[in-house]
Amino acid sequence: GFYQFFPTIFGDELYPLEYTNEINECADRFGLDKPLLAALILKESGFSPRAISRAGAVGLAQLMPATAAGINKREFQYPDYDLFDPKTNICFGAAHLAGLMGTYNGDVTAALIAYNGGDGAARRYLVARDMDVLVTETKLYAPKILAARDVYASMYGNQLPAGKTPEVTPVKFEVPKQPNVKEFWKGFVKDVFARFFSNN
Structure with missing residues (x-):
């Protein structure tokens, strides 16, 4: 590939790779793309x-x-764990990203947005299909x-x-319809009259 011919300063130093065995093992366990997991670690912590x-x-x-505790309860059930341990952290991160991928039907962009900005941010993106609805950090996170x-x-x-790469079936979140105030009051008054006359 093109990047294989980069000088070191543009390649290995900008895109380092460590913990290869752990990334491969954890990605395999949770069905994740391995380069994607490596890229997430680069962005999150610089390895x-x-x-x-x-x-x-x-x-x-x-x-x-708190997120790690939920992941442990759902996926691992370890009596104790150390998030500073590389394999533990990578596998917990892989489990978290895989869970988000499941939530959003394999939509990688939505899963990454949720990883960074939470479910609310992912839903705003899915409704609008526009990164501009997100705060700057989250807007840039998935593309990077x-x-x-x-x-x-x-x-x-x-x-x-x-x-x-799985085929993506985008999740569709509909914007809730605003209630029709006129119809609400019409129904309310009708109900009040019905109750009043039924009691007399």
């Missing part, structure tokens, strides 16, 4: 297992402790990861064999 965000997200995949994913697939194809 720093001790990373802690200002919000309190921890480790390579930057998981909030998807672009990095392509670089990882090209640079590290032998180390991170890409999985088959």
